[in-house]
Amino acid sequence: MEAPDTLRLTKIPLVHGAGAMPALGFGTLIPDPVATREATRAALEVGFRHLDCAERYRNEDAVGDAMQEAFKAGAIRRSDVFVTTKLWNSNHRPERVEPAFEASRERLQLDFVDCYLIHTPFAFRPGDDQEPRDERGQIVYDSGVTLLETWRAMERLVDEGRARAIGLSNVNLETVQEIVGAARIKPAVVEVESHPYLPEWDLLDYCRRQGIALLAFAALGHAMAPRLLDDPVIAGIARRLGRTPAQVALAWAVQRGAALLTTSVKRSRIEENFDISTIPEDAMQEIRDKVATTIRFNSVVETGVPGFIPSGR
Template sequence: MPAAGFGTLIPDPVATRQAVTAALEVGFRHFDCAERYRNEEAIGDAFQAAFQAGTVRREDVFVTTKLWNTNHRPERVKPAFDASRRRLKVDTVDCYIIHTPFAFRPGDDQDPRDADGKVVYDSGVTLGETWQALERLVDEGHAKSIGLSDITLEKLREIVAGARIKPSAVQVESHPYLPEWELLDFCREHGIVLLAFAPLGHGMDPNLLEDPVITAIAQRVGKTPAQVALAWAAQRGTAFLTTSTKPERIRGNFDISTLPEDAMQQIRDGITTNIRFNSVVTTGVPGFIPRVR
């Protein structure tokens, strides 16, 4: 899994295809997709155009996609996986990830709600049973590896303890305001890649990219605050995902350089803000938390 990953949560299919094409052109070779994003077909079109043009080889692109919450029941896993493969126009998926540990009521409605507007969960399946269904995908040779997303360390320990095939990757929110050091240590111990989403803080308040520690380092090394935060992510041993539809920003997010060791230490010791921006780990419903000053 290349450390620099391109996230594809882009609502418009045309913008998705253009952004993926731009990301391929600047050098991204790791793409994070999901059935929940409803744009896998546009991503597949961009991949095929690049493969057919001969500018990129399929074997050089690491494709991740995710099983949505409504498909946790074992009999729904393979059909959901096959549908993602068809949309992405790939025979194999490099890493197939359970999008969240929460099972929703199975069906075509991705966001099932009751009369009061509350999510309808599915108590008829355990995460362990879903994991076993993913293991069978590896056995069949269609998924090269499997992983988890939006999971707590406690829940990850349970899966690792009972898994026949261990997770290869764990995708969680992580940035200098939420470094997840304990989770990272556990992942290292078990040979799991920690894949950080929102590595730039998602532009939320407080704004990570305006943090004085980050901005001072950026000024010193001649990079942008975003490039400093992404370099920090890669240097500490995680992979990261960035998303943009702007070619110049896509290029900038790929153009990172090694930080001096004292800068890495400054970020670890000098930043005391600790904040989670996304509530998905508690509900299974993705969404960044608006904050009021």
């Protein structure tokens, strides 16, 4: 009897913290809080056990409500779910890190967070305004704090057991190397945009060598043009294997050693994105060799300002 395919249950070991992170993650960048709650509940029911949140999304309380419903119903336990959230740019000053973390933890209704990320390496003017702008409408950055100073404050959260693991997001290879070289506690996770149109092979290879989990957001290209799921290589493989283009792209991500995030408010899409299985090695190589498009969909890595809002997929 053939063994069942377990790709969807893959976990990525972490260098510190909660042991391992489920490779299939559900992103909660959903503008409407009611939709957030319903989509998060659906994701947990379908089988997702990794939730990716952020202070910046302004909906952590809705995610927390959905989790608490699942816990109280006895469907899953807190120990079953890996929860990531993020420190926003206006809280990079070391004295602001702990209060920002505690506010996120309370909104999520959790005793601890499995992973806490610096959302971007850019510090904005500290305060309650998430996107402080000057009279010309330009973002006001904060030159009074370095990323390493923020990282030191993040390390203290690990020391105290409130964040099991810490990491970086929206960074390039050079920034990751800088923090790894100076850190007392090395990043466990690096979250960046990555998909077959932006494979980030150099960053993935570096993370592998360092034992860092690479977490890919926009794993399906966020339905932006050029549409990743319409790519002839990926679509052709999907037809050949009897799967959807999304399932092919997600399997590719996991099989190359990355974790990933998908987001949807539609239960059918959530089910599709969880229902992945291993694709043949020749398909993996075909994606690497024959996908010709190269594009970054989100400019946040250059500015610290989010470059897109989620589609309705």
